[in-house]
Amino acid sequence: MSAIPPLFAQCTDRRLLSASPKGGYNAGMHVILNDAEAVLFDLDGTLVETDIDFSRLRAASLQLIAEYGIDTAPLQEMDALGAVEQAVNTLREAGKKQESAELRQRAFARLQAMEMAYCASPRPVPGMYDLLHALRSRGARIGIITRNDREVSLRTLNALQIPYDLLVSRDDVRQVKPHPEHVRVALQQWDIAPARCVVVGDYWMDVEAGRAAGCRTVGIWRLDVPINPFRHHPPDLLVRELRELL
Numbered sequence: 001m002s003a004i005p006p007l008f009a010q011c012t013d014r015r016l017l018s019a020s021p022k023g024g025y026n027a028g029m030h031v032i033l034n035d036a037e038a039v040l041f042d043l044d045g046t047l048v049e050t051d052i053d054f055s056r057l058r059a060a061s062l063q064l065i066a067e068y069g070i071d072t073a074p075l076q077e078m079d080a081l082g083a084v085e086q087a088v089n090t091l092r093e094a095g096k097k098q099e100s101a102e103l104r105q106r107a108f109a110r111l112q113a114m115e116m117a118y119c120a121s122p123r124p125v126p127g128m129y130d131l132l133h134a135l136r137s138r139g140a141r142i143g144i145i146t147r148n149d150r151e152v153s154l155r156t157l158n159a160l161q162i163p164y165d166l167l168v169s170r171d172d173v174r175q176v177k178p179h180p181e182h183v184r185v186a187l188q189q190w191d192i193a194p195a196r197c198v199v200v201g202d203y204w205m206d207v208e209a210g211r212a213a214g215c216r217t218v219g220i221w222r223l224d225v226p227i228n229p230f231r232h233h234p235p236d237l238l239v240r241e242l243r244e245l246l
């Protein structure tokens, strides 16, 4: 077994604990969250485990895109949503407005159906409830920022009874992560300064969205992910598990 590479961004006093004013939950908190008025979490892979097969989402999207006569070779390395957005723009720029809108609508419907199936049995990531309740007990707002469909996200949140104040799904923005729009929508809604908000996610797009909006960021390099997904987008804090934030 290969050794885990050293982390490049860790706080030194990372287990600053304090008692919960309400008790009941473990209200200890990592120092980066101490003065946060709001914490925005990615959903899949960060708060919950789902069975989303991203390569199959991409394959299904590329198949649909090809039906519109677009060369999919340059899109092979992109994620499903990125490929769809690029293809939609290509059609629009070619003056094919109707096809562009139709492709977007069909692709989103197909992705929603697949995501619905993959997210049928979501499971909480260890430490998720303790962390969210600890944030709640301190009065911090909790936002969910996800590239997932709104309906799928709501089902997941409801199925696991996840406490949250705001959901910003892909249906709620014009540009999805890594664009900062998800983050800006939440901050505007709450009238909270970016410096008082922390963005937490398991992929570089989460960190990039948070950084671009002016927030502090936490990257979770999951233990089942062999290559550091944040190697080109270092967060303010890198952890291997969500529960390290407790």
Ligand SMILES: [Mg+2]
Binding pocket: 042, 043, 044, 045, 046, 201, 202, 203
């Ligand atoms: Mg994720």
